Amino acid sequence: MGFTRRRPGKDGRVGYQALYDDARGVRQTAGTFTTRKAADKAWQRAEARIAEGKPGDPRRGKQTFRTYVEDRWLPNHRMEATTRQDYVYAIKAHIMPYFADMKMRDITSETVREWITHLKQNGVSAHRIKYCKTSILNAIFTTAVNDGVIIYHPSRGVATDPVPEKPRRTITPEQFDLIYNALPDADAQLLVETDIESGLRWGELTELRVKDLDTRTRVLTVSRAVVELVPEYHPEGKRFLVKEYPKDKRTRRFKLSPQITTKLKAHIEAQNLTSNDLLFARRHTPPKPPLHLVEPTDPTFTAPNGRTYAHGTITAYNLGKCKCDHCRGAYAAYRASRRAKGKDNPRKPRVVDTDPHISANWFRKHCWHPARDAAALDWSPRIHDLRHAHASWLLAGGADLQVVKERLGHRKISTTERYLHTLPTADETALEALNKIRNTFAITDLDLQGQLQEAQAKIAQLQAALADQLLVERANPTRNLRSL
Structure with missing residues (x-):
């Protein structure tokens, strides 16, 4: 049951604080008001939201994106260990630098589109942008909506550049x-x-x-x-x-x-x-045996830079770039002695996996x-x-x-x-089918062309016979009269 508490201010003015218990039974405040009536209405509205199944406190939207993701979302979101590892890398590299200090309630779809443009200008690939937006940012805001931290989903419906699918080679x-x-x-x-x-x-x-x-x-x-x-x-x-x-x-x-x-x-x-x-x-593989300081035959050598160095010195190893066993062993012993004295930020002993x-x-x-x-x-x-x-x-x-x-x-x-x-x-089967169909039509076309040529030859023969007959009739007109 909510109630109102009288709360004197530092300036001597009296305020009224509205208090109520949330869904977990934890005492919360709905704000401080100048009148008791306003405070009573505030805690009553808060209890009404809880009764309707909407326990969200509008003040939760004031938390920053970094606070919500690092303190609430990442520790409690269920995912595979490899997925968590990939998500954290992507969040640190591409998402957190842009959204970190923004309040959750202030992030809009326009903000998400501006973030996508920002990544493109920084040379991030379209595939990586799609992964960060579709897989990670959508999951963060979906959980925030379900938790009542924000009212609407700012990245839902925001499009990214298309990522063409590469041809698969086998x-x-x-x-x-x-x-x-x-x-x-x-x-x-x-x-x-x-x-x-x-x-x-x-x-x-x-x-x-x-x-x-x-x-x-x-x-x-x-x-x-x-x-x-x-x-x-x-x-x-x-x-x-x-x-x-x-x-x-x-x-x-x-x-x-x-x-x-x-x-x-x-x-x-x-x-x-x-x-x-x-x-x-x-x-x-067994560990490498320690290097033994075997004295070189020539105590000095000429480095590629033209200068002469003595074997077993730090300058020979660093500036002369000599990596013989003697110089490497001397350098290793020198570094070990410094680390034993607590200098050079000694590393932790290497653990063999x-x-x-x-x-x-x-x-x-x-x-x-x-x-x-x-x-x-x-x-x-x-x-x-x-x-x-x-x-x-x-x-x-x-x-x-x-x-x-x-x-x-x-x-x-x-x-x-x-x-x-x-x-x-x-695709050879398809090509064979295509060639088969094409060859079938080609054979049919050849048959039709042959038949057409034969018909044209016969027509030419008939036309020639008719022409010969007309010539004969013109040459013997009386024969035609007798036949009449």
Whole structure:
């Protein structure tokens, strides 16, 4: 039940404060007024809004965009860890610098359009602008409307520049063989071949364990995925987070070919893997041994800048650019001694990551990109394009569309349909049909032309015979009279 409280001011004047309890039972104020009657009406209106299911306090719209997003929206909005990481980066880079100090109630559709123009002028791509507006800003304002912070949705209906869809290219079997043969070792080749044979996403592929493959029935179960995060966004401050569900939130099972199953089985036996071990794991390299200060044969050297330096000095390492073992060891010892004394802001000891999952960035840098460059293709396929190739090859080979959808874990069959006719040879059937129709009409036209020529020849013969007959009749007119 609301009430009015008498409240003397600093100047001696008496005011009346309207108080009420919100939907959570927390005491709130509806403002201070000069008369008791006005204060009574204020808390009564507030209670009426709560009774109507509208607990929103107009003063909540006075909070800044930064306060709402950082204190309320981000901590409480439900989303995947990778999505939260991407959202935070985009908010800090493109959204917060423009909207940070604006009050939530003052942001309008016109403000959002001005923000889009601002991003375009700063060189932000149309794709990035669409992502920030459609995925992030819309979600923020939708929640704010639902929470009663603002009355209307300022970014709904605001258009962004169109983002044309790039033509989809698919790795052909010939191109795959070139990349496969250029991979550095057998483990990388087996990983890539499993990817092209199964069509798994990278997080699903690198989280596969021995227990997920039934080598007898060749059935593979996909029930988990791993994502790579910045430790700041990991619940435990780690690098890899295993999710107990794949992207489509449901477990799927499908068969592998006999040849890839045989290879995986041989790999499991050769590596002595147990049931819970990863099929593809990162090999940890031992730490580098410390550098030993071996005295060089020549105590001095001439640097590229023309000056002479003595080995083992800081100037030799920094200015002379000498990176021999002696100079590197001397520089490392010098830095270590300073850090031991608390100088130079000593770094935290490096923690070795023992997680066996393979980093996508590491695999791209050390395996995929070198093999792709060695293959000398006319385009630059990604690792994820192996999944696209799997779908395209199945469909081009006559596999059922629904079967391919289930293997890939798509929610909608329209997503799977995108992989139809993506191979370079996919249009050959259409071209053959077109040529067949054109040739049929061409043959028909030739037949008609031949028949027309024959008819014209016969007409010419008849005309010639009639002409000869007329000449004969003109030459013998009496013969014609006798016949009469």
